[in-house]
Amino acid sequence: MDDTTMWAVRMHAFGDPEVLVRERVPRPVPGPGEVLVRVHAAGVNPPDWYARRNFPTIPAELRPRLTLPLIPGSDISGTVAALGPSPDGSPEGATASPARPAWQVGDRVHGLVNFPGRASGYAEYAVAPAGHLARLPDALDHLAGAALPMAGLTAHQYLARLRPAPGSTALVVGAAGGVGHLAVQLLRAGGVRVVAVASGRHEPFLRGLGVDRFVDYTATRVEDAVRDVDLLLDTVGGPDAHRLLPALRPGGRVAPVFLGDYRPERAAELGLAVEDRPWQVRSSGADLAALDTLAASGAVRVAVAEVFPLAEAAAAHRRAEQGHLQGKLVLRIAG
Template identity: 40%
Template sequence: MRSAKYSGAGAAAEVVSVIDTEIPSPGPGEVLVRVGAAGLNPVDVKIRAAAVDFGPIIYTDLPGWDVAGVVSDVGPGVDEWAEGDRVFALAAFPAAAHTLAEYAVVAAGDLAASPSTWSTAQAGAAPLAALTAWQALETAGVRSGQRVLVLGGAGGVGHLAIQLAAARGAEVVATASPAKHELLRSWGASETVDYRDEAALAAIAPVDAVIITVDDTLPPRGAVAAGTSVVTITGLTDERRAELASWGAGPVERILVSANGGQLAEIAALAESEAVTVHLDSEFGLDELAAAQERVESGRVTGKVVVVVDPRV
């Protein structure tokens, strides 16, 4: 089979290649998936550029975590999946998963049935970002009737956080450049703000929760009241954490997404009811992986970048 490979740390055009390797076999509790599509995320390009582990995130020269496709074979003890099932998953994260290939072995518990309302490309693009958004909202305790501020509402995690928060009955405020405000509203944001407009940012009324998807960024002071939950997916410096604490925010937490087939199934159910969709910024073939990673690194992505490994799946 064909599989993506990194030759070491460096620029995508210099270290990304496609090699031929053996089709893996599923072990106990595992499923072999014929890959249709695999999403790319900022963590993919960061770990490729450095070729080192990032805390619990394991570096591998055979990349990929997101996956959507069709079950090709099942290992011993797997009863919930059968050949031909259409599935998607965040595989093994933060351990290596090797999903940027024509076939990938995935733990049965990481899988969920792909929504019929999504294309294979959308399903492949969704898992890491959708689960990050879901788990961020869970950590913040977001519920119906609350106000939620999503910083970076047009990104991969941000655009899904808007939709998932709205599906919970929350009122969503989201930031992005003005050209993307119509999209934010289509995803369920009731209030949109230009992230560069200091006056507009200062005018945001207090919210119950803040989801930060942008590196080392603080919410506007006026949006934070005593007890406002703040969840970041990128991390905050000690100085920024102290500043938030001085405003009365709490708790302030950073999360690292984890694979969870059950949560993906809940997201898929929302997709079936058309409450959640995946906006595809761009699609690339496996041989175009370097260009796909460069697109992610551009910082101009709206929604998700996906690699279509096999358009027939």
């Protein structure tokens, strides 16, 4: 083996998990303002398997244009292996700014990198813009470091936009999942009362995260059991999402993380506001650093559901598509 190649999982065609193949590929080289990261762990996220299937639920004219072969993955945790030149052409590592921290070789880092855009995380090495990375706290290992970025930033950035008031009540659907379990904790940290919806086996986990009330959707119709909530944070969506509308008070807000049919006419009749403006989580080392402070203090706990070796990325995707996860799936790559 030489230092110009690496192991990576690539897809040469769109389709089922079996299109994910582990193979030797050229090692990337960091460009101006970029960092080469030796990846210890990579998170597995819904956009990874949506891309693997070429986004079949998105109309063809709106789909992102993907070039094959493709290395999936946007969540990484690892160590700085090399620095590209500064954008102004000065020697590598010489220029520091909020957008380009002064990283050093050996620093422990993690981040949601190059998102939305090109992916490259399922590999031994990945290149990232310096500003997409945050320093990994000593309190977190690389598995937690890879599990946090996309799910945590989705919850953090969306809630920052929604600004739920302390003392209000939020109904979180899919509360045990990647985004859900982190949103629950961020809401509680902000003084919001949380009603968590998940299957019954997740109740002890969610009680441990401090939810005020738990509803087992497999045993109880949520729309019959819950009333007068201020905010619906729905991480599930889908064609039946509108069934949850009666749980909100007049003037309440519906905040979908994924697409769902909320019957706008019915929502309007009930006096509800549906957040329908286009929104997308974005890479931000600064936002991730704020989350890291909470994670390092113990105020936010990152749950890792299962860990797979890089060579078993296809198995990780099969598990992901079964759903009903408690936290995040992670690929272990090194260390």
